[in-house]
Amino acid sequence: MATIQSHKQHEILEAVIIRFVGDSGDGMQLTGTQFSDTSAMFGNDIATFPNYPAEIRAPQGSLYGVSGFQVHIGSVQISTPGDEVDLLVAMNPAGLKTNLHAVKPGHTIIVDTDAFTKKNLEKAQYDSNPLEDNSLENYRVIEVAMTSLTKETLKGVEGLDNKSITRSKNMFALGMVYWMYNRSPDHTIGFFNKKFKSRPEIIEANTKVLNAGLYFAETLELIPNAYTIAPAKMSAGTYRIIMGNTATAWGFLAASEKTGLELFLGSYPITPASDILHELVKHKHFGVKALQAEDEIAGITAAIGASFAGGLAITTTSGPGLALKGEALGLAMIVELPLVVVNVQRGGPSTGLPTKTEQSDLLQSMYGRNGESPVIVIAASTPANCFDFAYQAAKMTLEHMTPVILLSDGYIANGSAPWKIRSVKDMPEIKNNIVSKYHENWHPYDRNKETLARNWAIPGTPQFEHRIGGLEKDKITGNVSYIPENHEYMTKIRAEKIKRVQNYIPDLSTEFTEEGDLLVVGWGGTYGSLYTAVKRLNEEGLNGIGLAHFNYINPLPKNTETVFSKFKKIIVCELNSGQFAKILKINFNNLDLLQYNKVQGLPFGNGELAEKFKQLVK
Amino acid sequence: MEATVKKYTFKDFASDQEVRWCPGCDDYVILRAMQKALPEMGIKKENVVFISGIGCSSRFPYYMNTYGMHSIHGRAPAIATGVKMANPDLSVWVITGDGDSMAIGGNHFIHVLRRNVNLNIILFNNEIYGLTKGQFSPTSLIGQKTKSSPYGNTQPPFSPGELAIGAQARFFARIGGNTPKELTQIFIECEKFKGTSLIEVLQNCPIFNDGCFDKFTDKKVREDKQLYVKHGEPMIFGKEKDKGLVLNGLKLEVVTVGENGITEKDILIHNAKEQDPTLHQMLVRLRYPLVTGIIRSFEDVTFEERKNALTAEVKSKSKFSKTDDLFFSGDIYQVF
Numbered sequence: 001m002a003t004i005q006s007h008k009q010h011e012i013l014e015a016v017i018i019r020f021v022g023d024s025g026d027g028m029q030l031t032g033t034q035f036s037d038t039s040a041m042f043g044n045d046i047a048t049f050p051n052y053p054a055e056i057r058a059p060q061g062s063l064y065g066v067s068g069f070q071v072h073i074g075s076v077q078i079s080t081p082g083d084e085v086d087l088l089v090a091m092n093p094a095g096l097k098t099n100l101h102a103v104k105p106g107h108t109i110i111v112d113t114d115a116f117t118k119k120n121l122e123k124a125q126y127d128s129n130p131l132e133d134n135s136l137e138n139y140r141v142i143e144v145a146m147t148s149l150t151k152e153t154l155k156g157v158e159g160l161d162n163k164s165i166t167r168s169k170n171m172f173a174l175g176m177v178y179w180m181y182n183r184s185p186d187h188t189i190g191f192f193n194k195k196f197k198s199r200p201e202i203i204e205a206n207t208k209v210l211n212a213g214l215y216f217a218e219t220l221e222l223i224p225n226a227y228t229i230a231p232a233k234m235s236a237g238t239y240r241i242i243m244g245n246t247a248t249a250w251g252f253l254a255a256s257e258k259t260g261l262e263l264f265l266g267s268y269p270i271t272p273a274s275d276i277l278h279e280l281v282k283h284k285h286f287g288v289k290a291l292q293a294e295d296e297i298a299g300i301t302a303a304i305g306a307s308f309a310g311g312l313a314i315t316t317t318s319g320p321g322l323a324l325k326g327e328a329l330g331l332a333m334i335v336e337l338p339l340v341v342v343n344v345q346r347g348g349p350s351t352g353l354p355t356k357t358e359q360s361d362l363l364q365s366m367y368g369r370n371g372e373s374p375v376i377v378i379a380a381s382t383p384a385n386c387f388d389f390a391y392q393a394a395k396m397t398l399e400h401m402t403p404v405i406l407l408s409d410g411y412i413a414n415g416s417a418p419w420k421i422r423s424v425k426d427m428p429e430i431k432n433n434i435v436s437k438y439h440e441n442w443h444p445y446d447r448n449k450e451t452l453a454r455n456w457a458i459p460g461t462p463q464f465e466h467r468i469g470g471l472e473k474d475k476i477t478g479n480v481s482y483i484p485e486n487h488e489y490m491t492k493i494r495a496e497k498i499k500r501v502q503n504y505i506p507d508l509s510t511e512f513t514e515e516g517d518l519l520v521v522g523w524g525g526t527y528g529s530l531y532t533a534v535k536r537l538n539e540e541g542l543n544g545i546g547l548a549h550f551n552y553i554n555p556l557p558k559n560t561e562t563v564f565s566k567f568k569k570i571i572v573c574e575l576n577s578g579q580f581a582k583i584l585k586i587n588f589n590n591l592d593l594l595q596y597n598k599v600q601g602l603p604f605g606n607g608e609l610a611e612k613f614k615q616l617v618k
Numbered sequence: 619m620e621a622t623v624k625k626y627t628f629k630d631f632a633s634d635q636e637v638r639w640c641p642g643c644d645d646y647v648i649l650r651a652m653q654k655a656l657p658e659m660g661i662k663k664e665n666v667v668f669i670s671g672i673g674c675s676s677r678f679p680y681y682m683n684t685y686g687m688h689s690i691h692g693r694a695p696a697i698a699t700g701v702k703m704a705n706p707d708l709s710v711w712v713i714t715g716d717g718d719s720m721a722i723g724g725n726h727f728i729h730v731l732r733r734n735v736n737l738n739i740i741l742f743n744n745e746i747y748g749l750t751k752g753q754f755s756p757t758s759l760i761g762q763k764t765k766s767s768p769y770g771n772t773q774p775p776f777s778p779g780e781l782a783i784g785a786q787a788r789f790f791a792r793i794g795g796n797t798p799k800e801l802t803q804i805f806i807e808c809e810k811f812k813g814t815s816l817i818e819v820l821q822n823c824p825i826f827n828d829g830c831f832d833k834f835t836d837k838k839v840r841e842d843k844q845l846y847v848k849h850g851e852p853m854i855f856g857k858e859k860d861k862g863l864v865l866n867g868l869k870l871e872v873v874t875v876g877e878n879g880i881t882e883k884d885i886l887i888h889n890a891k892e893q894d895p896t897l898h899q900m901l902v903r904l905r906y907p908l909v910t911g912i913i914r915s916f917e918d919v920t921f922e923e924r925k926n927a928l929t930a931e932v933k934s935k936s937k938f939s940k941t942d943d944l945f946f947s948g949d950i951y952q953v954f
């Protein structure tokens with residue numbers, strides 16, 4: 001086992017951003033995940049951002065086949081995966097070409113020189129070899145023949161074919177980075193032992209290459225200094241690293257256990273939501289019932305059926321899938337049954353950018369149904385709080401008897417971060433509207449006076465036999481009614497029911513300052529980017545900038561307008577062309593809103609935000 | 619069935635809603651047949667659920683005094699699958715029509731059959747869109763003149779039974795909408811059947827497609843034009859009970875008992891329980907005679923049985939009984 005003691009001077013840095021890039025078959029996601037997990041175990045705060053092509057195996061060496069994984073580690077609270085890279089590990093010319101712009105001048109690039117062949121350079125559209133033409137002179141380039149060194153390391157290991165040998169070169173790179181950042185390889189070696197249990201030769205190969213990379217870095221004169229990232233100060237407790245999609249799945253598991261209602265998932269595979277399905281199908285031991293349906297519509301309608309029959313029903317999807325579910329969501333709304341629809345947003349319209357992030361389904365979530373069909377809309381804002389908002393979505397749908405759309409996005413869904421583990425016993429209580437004792441005056445559309453939630457009479461319960469459906473309902477009996485006044489009454493009461501949810505959600509709060517020159521407004525997955533930018537400016541002495549980040553979108557928190565009124569300027573920042581700004585304007589006539597929008601399939605960079613905010617307070 | 623189930627009459631299953639189908643519609647016959655069949659099934663009323671899509675037939679649940687949902691166009695099989703998965707103790711019935719299940723809901727129709735969810739589907743086939751006032755449907759005949767095909771329909775029809783068996787249906791019955799006793803009997807049989815049962819009812823629409831099945835179902839011709847099959851019995855039909863089916867090579871052939879040396883022994887015996895659906899498909903396709911009754915009834919493992927067995931196995935091996943066990947498992951670490 002390697003010891004990571006070094007006589008070299010270690011530079012103490014608060015935070016470092018590392019990006020691993022290579023071909024989509026080069027194992028960059030695994031490399032990045034291992035580094036971030038190891039760092040988290042060491043006590044660093046982390047944020048990660050995988051960025052991979054939609055093609056499973058795009059042509060080797062091509063620009064569009066580049067797969068990347070960025071990890072931001074530090075001893076301070078980390079909110080985003082960051083935008084400017086301190087260390088780029090490029091396994092081929094295409095990776096270098098597509099990521100060079102992100103590297104801070106003067107910072108480090110590690111390349112596998114073996115991959116810089118004539119053919120690969122052509123595929124990456126380089127006219128000359130960047131390693132030879134001085135185009136990288138502003139960077140510290142560490143050239144390593146990783147492929148050859150890996151082959152050399154594995155000489156004599158029995159039972160390996162050429163492909164497996166070449167494929168383990170990512171571990172050489174990882175070993176080097178471990179040494180540079182003073183990390184132990186133990187966690188990763190443990191991972192090999194678990195993952196390749198039945199293939200000892202693969203365990204041996206990967207371990208050897210990982211250590212070889214580590215030793216190589218240690219002795220390499222080319223690395224001028226190394227960094228030490230001290231553990232971050234986080235609140236005491238038990239933590240684990242969790243991906244947003246896993247956290248979403250677990251939030252529902254927790255709600256199911258809390259309520260004693262069986263969790264039912266109806267879903268159809270779609271990027272980037274499928275991981276929630278993958279996670280939940282593992283948990284049959286908790287009574288989870290999952291149906292991988294024939295299409296998106298069957299996913300939601302099966303969930304509606306399960307809800308009618310008394311389950312805690314959810315359906316998971318992404319943008320195009322939500323469009324397909326629209327009609328059924330209207331049904332769930334009019335029959336007033338509990339249902340959570342998770343929309344992990346991706347770049348749109350149409351098929352759009354399936355593997356990229358965007359916040360452009362907000363208006364679809366609000367209004368994408370025929371007729372007047374309001375539902376609760378909430379949004380998670382970090383990988384870890386996907387857990388809380390999934391739980392909250394379940395709580396709200398059961399307590400208010402109306403569908404809830406939970407918005408996540410590709411950025412937080414695939415990103416991971418430390419999660420302070422929550423035990424179900426510490427989670428808030430969840431009430432439900434189930435009826436079991438029949439009385440003669442009972443009607444299917446009797447409502448709770450405070451919430452206006454309809455009662456939930458479940459098939460199998462004697463004497464409550466009743467019919468519901470998509471035709472307009474009589475306000476009491478739930479029978480079909482074409483009476484004009486009844487339709488208007490029902491339209492209003494369904495809207496009022498959503499409005500009253502305001503009485504049950506927390507007030508909007510601001511961070512950094514409650515009044516001042518500029519209020520930065522955001523919602524959902526952009527929290528980390530906005531927080532980091534505003535924090536940076538506050539540290540620079542611009543203390544009049546506050547941040548108000550929304551998780552509750554329909555309805556909005558009651559005090560929204562009051563919070564806004566304390567600032568001279570308000571800027572709404574979104575990864576779309578201004579959808580939340582529109583909603584705010586609809587709700588508050590007199591608002592004068594500035595906007596900062598980005599629609600590139602990418603998260604905000606902290607730098608661009610800080611720059612913009614600075615201009616506004618000058 | 620449980621001995622404690624109250625003895626119901628058909629009135630117990632009639633809701634307080636006024637039935638609003640057109641006068642003379644076969645839907646009335648089917649409704650009454652169902653209300654008569656349910657008391658014979660020994661199921662508690664609160665355990666019966668009707669799920670329908672959209673169309674004339676899909677108003678059915680409103681008229682049944684059971685749990686029910688009139689849902690959206692074509693999706694009833696998927697909703698019913700969710701109901702059944704959430705509570706396998708319920709007796710779940712899907713009410714659908716030829717537009718609802720053969721067109722907009724075709725996908726859910728084939729997949730519920732493929733999975734073999736233990737529920738019952740009644741397909742009211744009238745070869746027309748009634749509720750939208752008379753357009754051709756996926757079961758309308760070529761050349762049929764309708765509101766949306768004034769010069770004749772150019773789309774070849776689906777045969778629901780063929781489609782269903784192609785989608786691995788284990789139970790298929792076809793029955794005329796004007797034969798209440800047989801309807802009641804088949805409803806009882808399909809409730810007994812474990813797996814997805816599909817009943818195609820040839821339902822006359824007196825307004826937009828009146829008489830479309832007369833050549834098979836009219837009382838005057840019925841016995842000569844229909845073969846009502848029963849498992850284990852020879853496939854004999856005709857007023858004189860002298861016609862029968864034999865296999866001639868790969869084709870079914872109608873023969874007359876007593877002619878050309880044919881005796882009753884030569885007539886095919888109906889085996890609804892045969893796993894191989896080849897002969898069932900041939901029976902479904904036949905137009906003379908039109909085969910009615912339970913054509914296929916092959917009991918197989920149901921979707922719920924597979925799911926339950928798997929769940930039990932996973933549970934028995936799992937180290938997780940509470941979410942805490944999961945959340946605090948694996949790579950966790952302390953911050954002090």
